[in-house]
Amino acid sequence: MAIQKPTLPKGTRDFGPLQMARRNYIFDIIKDTFKLFGYQQLETPSMENLSTLTGKYGDEGDQLLFKILNSGDYLKDVTAADLEAGASATLSKVSEKGLRYDLTVPFARYVVMNRNEISYPFKRFQIQPVWRADRPQRGRYREFYQCDADVVGTDSLVCELEILLMIKRVFAQLGLKDYAIKINNRKILTGLAEVIGSAGRESDLCVAIDKLDKIGWEKVQEELVQREFSSDAISNLNPIIDLKGSNAEKLEFLSSFLASSETGLKGVEELREVFDLIEQYGDTEDFIDFDVVLARGLSYYTGAIFEVKVNNVSIGSVSGGGRYDNLTGVFGLEGVSGVGFSFGVDRIYDVLEELDLFPSDQLKGTQVLITYFDEEGKKYGLKVLNQLRSNEIPAELYPDISKIKKQFTYADKKQIPFVIVIGSEEIEKSEVSLKNLITGNQKAMSLKQAIEEVKKGV
Amino acid sequence: MAIQKPTLPKGTRDFGPLQMARRNYIFDIIKDTFKLFGYQQLETPSMENLSTLTGKYGDEGDQLLFKILNSGDYLKDVTAADLEAGASATLSKVSEKGLRYDLTVPFARYVVMNRNEISYPFKRFQIQPVWRADRPQRGRYREFYQCDADVVGTDSLVCELEILLMIKRVFAQLGLKDYAIKINNRKILTGLAEVIGSAGRESDLCVAIDKLDKIGWEKVQEELVQREFSSDAISNLNPIIDLKGSNAEKLEFLSSFLASSETGLKGVEELREVFDLIEQYGDTEDFIDFDVVLARGLSYYTGAIFEVKVNNVSIGSVSGGGRYDNLTGVFGLEGVSGVGFSFGVDRIYDVLEELDLFPSDQLKGTQVLITYFDEEGKKYGLKVLNQLRSNEIPAELYPDISKIKKQFTYADKKQIPFVIVIGSEEIEKSEVSLKNLITGNQKAMSLKQAIEEVKKGV
Numbered sequence: 001m002a003i004q005k006p007t008l009p010k011g012t013r014d015f016g017p018l019q020m021a022r023r024n025y026i027f028d029i030i031k032d033t034f035k036l037f038g039y040q041q042l043e044t045p046s047m048e049n050l051s052t053l054t055g056k057y058g059d060e061g062d063q064l065l066f067k068i069l070n071s072g073d074y075l076k077d078v079t080a081a082d083l084e085a086g087a088s089a090t091l092s093k094v095s096e097k098g099l100r101y102d103l104t105v106p107f108a109r110y111v112v113m114n115r116n117e118i119s120y121p122f123k124r125f126q127i128q129p130v131w132r133a134d135r136p137q138r139g140r141y142r143e144f145y146q147c148d149a150d151v152v153g154t155d156s157l158v159c160e161l162e163i164l165l166m167i168k169r170v171f172a173q174l175g176l177k178d179y180a181i182k183i184n185n186r187k188i189l190t191g192l193a194e195v196i197g198s199a200g201r202e203s204d205l206c207v208a209i210d211k212l213d214k215i216g217w218e219k220v221q222e223e224l225v226q227r228e229f230s231s232d233a234i235s236n237l238n239p240i241i242d243l244k245g246s247n248a249e250k251l252e253f254l255s256s257f258l259a260s261s262e263t264g265l266k267g268v269e270e271l272r273e274v275f276d277l278i279e280q281y282g283d284t285e286d287f288i289d290f291d292v293v294l295a296r297g298l299s300y301y302t303g304a305i306f307e308v309k310v311n312n313v314s315i316g317s318v319s320g321g322g323r324y325d326n327l328t329g330v331f332g333l334e335g336v337s338g339v340g341f342s343f344g345v346d347r348i349y350d351v352l353e354e355l356d357l358f359p360s361d362q363l364k365g366t367q368v369l370i371t372y373f374d375e376e377g378k379k380y381g382l383k384v385l386n387q388l389r390s391n392e393i394p395a396e397l398y399p400d401i402s403k404i405k406k407q408f409t410y411a412d413k414k415q416i417p418f419v420i421v422i423g424s425e426e427i428e429k430s431e432v433s434l435k436n437l438i439t440g441n442q443k444a445m446s447l448k449q450a451i452e453e454v455k456k457g458v
Numbered sequence: 459m460a461i462q463k464p465t466l467p468k469g470t471r472d473f474g475p476l477q478m479a480r481r482n483y484i485f486d487i488i489k490d491t492f493k494l495f496g497y498q499q500l501e502t503p504s505m506e507n508l509s510t511l512t513g514k515y516g517d518e519g520d521q522l523l524f525k526i527l528n529s530g531d532y533l534k535d536v537t538a539a540d541l542e543a544g545a546s547a548t549l550s551k552v553s554e555k556g557l558r559y560d561l562t563v564p565f566a567r568y569v570v571m572n573r574n575e576i577s578y579p580f581k582r583f584q585i586q587p588v589w590r591a592d593r594p595q596r597g598r599y600r601e602f603y604q605c606d607a608d609v610v611g612t613d614s615l616v617c618e619l620e621i622l623l624m625i626k627r628v629f630a631q632l633g634l635k636d637y638a639i640k641i642n643n644r645k646i647l648t649g650l651a652e653v654i655g656s657a658g659r660e661s662d663l664c665v666a667i668d669k670l671d672k673i674g675w676e677k678v679q680e681e682l683v684q685r686e687f688s689s690d691a692i693s694n695l696n697p698i699i700d701l702k703g704s705n706a707e708k709l710e711f712l713s714s715f716l717a718s719s720e721t722g723l724k725g726v727e728e729l730r731e732v733f734d735l736i737e738q739y740g741d742t743e744d745f746i747d748f749d750v751v752l753a754r755g756l757s758y759y760t761g762a763i764f765e766v767k768v769n770n771v772s773i774g775s776v777s778g779g780g781r782y783d784n785l786t787g788v789f790g791l792e793g794v795s796g797v798g799f800s801f802g803v804d805r806i807y808d809v810l811e812e813l814d815l816f817p818s819d820q821l822k823g824t825q826v827l828i829t830y831f832d833e834e835g836k837k838y839g840l841k842v843l844n845q846l847r848s849n850e851i852p853a854e855l856y857p858d859i860s861k862i863k864k865q866f867t868y869a870d871k872k873q874i875p876f877v878i879v880i881g882s883e884e885i886e887k888s889e890v891s892l893k894n895l896i897t898g899n900q901k902a903m904s905l906k907q908a909i910e911e912v913k914k915g916v
Contacts, residue, residue, distance in 0.1 A: 005571075005789070005790065006509075006510050007571075009506065014500070014572075015500065015501040015502075016500060016568075016572065016575075021498075024499070035823065040872075041482070042474060043472070043473040044473075045466060045467065046470075046557075046589070047470055047600075047601065049464070049467055051464070063529075066526050067526070068524050068525070068527065069525040069526065075541060075548060078541060079541075083536060083537075086533065087530070087531045087533045090533060096467075097467050109464045112463070113465075114474065119872065123854075129504065131504070133529040143505065154857045155858075156858045158836075158840075280837045280841065281840040283844070332462075365496065366496040382738040382739040383738070383740050386739050389494055389495075397616060399579055399609075399614030399616040400612055409577070410577060410579075413577040414496075414577065
């Protein structure tokens, strides 16, 4: 039998050493930031009961769940009549579990199951893969990581402040300068619907104006007409679409534009407080872009909403989130409000690659390779190896007696910055020759000196 | 409709903040060690094609694979006749993918797919969850992490040396002192089978003597009889079962006992070289226990085999591995030899818990909680917060104006060692009151002083 070459499932990827080093570079910056702000890590199982997952992501989401076949004789309850009825009718008979689709529903499930042990406000972060049976395409995978931070159990707008500060810190650490953190408030959108005479229709309004960036105001108006907004309502929106100025000026305008909407004014008030908090913290709100038409699709947001876009790259949004009033209601626990957001690591990776922002010493692996010519050199090298590692210097001894060129090639491919060469002369003098592969300099010295050189870095 | 309380799938677990901190403590020590020894990280997808997974773990393993239902109308190819034929006959029609069962097969698949890009020797480590549809019981889960390190592309016994050193380092860092690293060599077992007159039957021999620890020599003899070993063969084993002495003495004995087996002597020679390498490295082999009857089940080992047991705890083996001649043969790529091993993190966790070896400051999260009484205190607190974080001190401001007792309870539950209290007096004097929750001391001081105190630690 011919052996088939193995392949990867569609939409999944291996991460080799270089990709892992780069991904860890991103993860570490995000994790350090979450921790600096007092968020604690949570991990939930990859599998959840389908009863936990289904109905939470809309019909399309249910379709995109990866379901796990029951163990053993999974077909035992399926009848010929079931076959006629089709796949969805029999699903509950062959599958009880599915793979995590996002980190929010498992978090809500965790809060409900552990509500008495958790001390509130509960600030948690979670960095784990999720799975979606989406059609794979560039930048869209069937397995990808989400990095979420949420705080539940408080309405304090200090949390909104902290999210903005965390995004700012992560981007600063990543060296990303040209980006915009957009902020809006769902209550403002509710207010807009009210004052243009379409009270209660903010969802439809959001769906349409969410496309403003992509299709322009003319097309959005057509869509609003299709969605049966009156021409008065649509023309009432004009000043909003044209709204320019500083954040303070926009808030000022809205306090009068939304004067007849209590909810709208509440939204304005909340946003103003967030800007005040930024100032009290000692920062300035000029890294925030108040965008009155930022809508974000998810209907469970009830307060602030955020979105982060990197400018001048092919990939747009790399982070987003918002405040919700009722995270755990679907599981029967009412009144757990909170605010959260998510970093899209795969997208940040692509952005850093496009902008060439990964550090050049990214592999940061082995610092020294010990090379040698013969059995004696190997013996001597083992002692050298021991000393290097005792000094916490990542080091390797080339494992086989090989041509020195082959050993150097190994160092080169692994981006190892220093090579120690051990010949008979070095052994005789109880020295080592240390070669810096970046500068090309090579010098004989005591091992102690070599360790100091390596610690100084390249 | 009553909402059902959510539950977790059988055999899976959430890891809350304390468990995560403890798990990360273990992962970090293992990762640092792998890196110190020049291993590079790899991650593979959670899903693999079933064609990659099946047939690699024996019939029982195939049963324990979690299979993923094909997307869309997964039943479209299933006929009524298929239903009669049963689950295994239709499997290929409803499922094409499965969840990773271990890290070895995905690694082999990776090596085959990337064989031209990899520079050998390739030292990789991989820390990811695996899934097995096993019956859950104490210490056995359906989702658990494996931590593997393998080096492929070299026969050098320096790799065996390094594995022993890595295990030693990890255990030292974890504070685990009372443990035994057992080592043997499959070639010695092959030799044993030869010299007792049962050439070629080392697999059966291994299965039986593997149980020596558990059931004793008498019962093992019974099993050998059942497995049709002759009484001569069995009695020939006696000196091996009784073998005592230092590693060197055992090797000495075996060089004569196995004198008629070329393979056996090769095994002795390899082990001797490993011990020599340890000495050349500047260590002593007294942390290694040469165990002639260590067998390990997996049949693909061809050289050294290892197993690590922690003494005086309920859980035994926490790590194991060995050398193999042909990792990738199942995928049509011959001659990729290597050696690897795996840490059982869940078991190490249980051992550390049983022995109370987790560090007491394990949460190592927020260092300072800022508490206050009123709006003015909150404003002042925000500036303090900014200063703390600018000094890279993980800090939080209690988000709501609440009773001071509630704020302290929050600090307490989160194991936050310092609390800053901000009252009107502190604001007036431009100071803060810093309370050390471990010692109970509280003192007013400048923020600069407080930052120094916190940096000094508790």
